[in-house]
Amino acid sequence: MTSDLQTGRPRGHDFQQRPLSPTEARVLGTLMEKARTVPDSYPLTLNTLVTGCNQKSSREPVMNLPDAAVLQALDELRSLHMVLEGSGSRVTRYEHNFTRAVGVPDQSAVLLGMLMLRGPQTAGELRLNTERWYKFLDIASVDGFLEELQDRSAEKGGPLVVKLPRAPGAREQRWAHLLCGPVDATALAAASATPGGAATEDELIALTRRIAALENTVSTLQDQLQNLHEQLGLSQPGQP
Structure with a gap:
């Protein structure tokens, strides 16, 4: 080659x-x-x-x-x-x-790099965690690049990310990269399960921001x- x-x-x-x-x-x-x-x-x-x-x-x-x-x-x-x-x-x-x-744009590379370093994350977590790398406009833009990576054609090498099933107790679905091969989506989703009635969404966002900072x-x-x-x-x- x-x-x-x-x-x-x-x-x-x-x-x-x-x-x-x-x-x-x-x-x-x-x-x-x-x-x-x-x-x-x-x-x-x-x-x-x-x-x-x-x-x-x-x-x-x-x-x-x-x-x-x-x-x-x-x-x-x-x-x-x-x-x-x-x-x-x-x-x-x-x-x-x-x-x-x-063969991906810089924004997609940023998301893949963060997934390689920190494992499966929601679009919101990825936006916060990549702030030092690249400032995405909003969560919708992160979702857009992730969906492009998931829908990548076979001619270009196939999908590079997968959206995991929603875990019990979780409000958002997480994304995982496929650079290390297929993932056990069910097992990963279950591993992210949170205790029922834990924190509110606003509390989780605030806590995620504090941890990221x-x-x-x-x-x-x-x-x-x-x-x-x-x-x-x-x-x-x-x-x-």
Whole structure:
């Protein structure tokens, strides 16, 4: 299978040959996140990428990936034209090529990246959680891009998201990405079930906003600390 050397986009959508592994999805999602939230330190070094993959905030599930696993994932993603390796620096740096490789608009890539990092979410949650990446006008616009991804034709590679059945006690349906292959929609919907009569919709929105703001603050501080360590030539936090 050939690729367009000018755009870096694979012809025939190489990434559809097989589903991504959870590690590959985490590496790809982290590169997509940092490209938008810390552009000054992007592309990422291996150390910074590993730290971002394993951070405790804004991740579901939380992972503890070793360097070797991240390197292997990078190799696989490069073969799918979804990651590019930079040159001309004393340290190898990595950047994603997701939008071109998959052939989706930036807004759709933002939603897919967030789903890879944080698992199934409602359109409202996605709008709040992606505010540092891209500011969607309203929930309806988020729904529109998700529906386009769900209705994606077979000629373009097929659907990239699925809308899960409404879970018992839930007011809204959640969306899940399909980059790692088909999902057990029933099991995922059941896992999101909330106790009956819990909070009102307004209370849930307010709580989601507070959590998103706190997570964004923590993520920003972590990114700034990583960038400072990199500029000073020090080891990353938590590393010898």
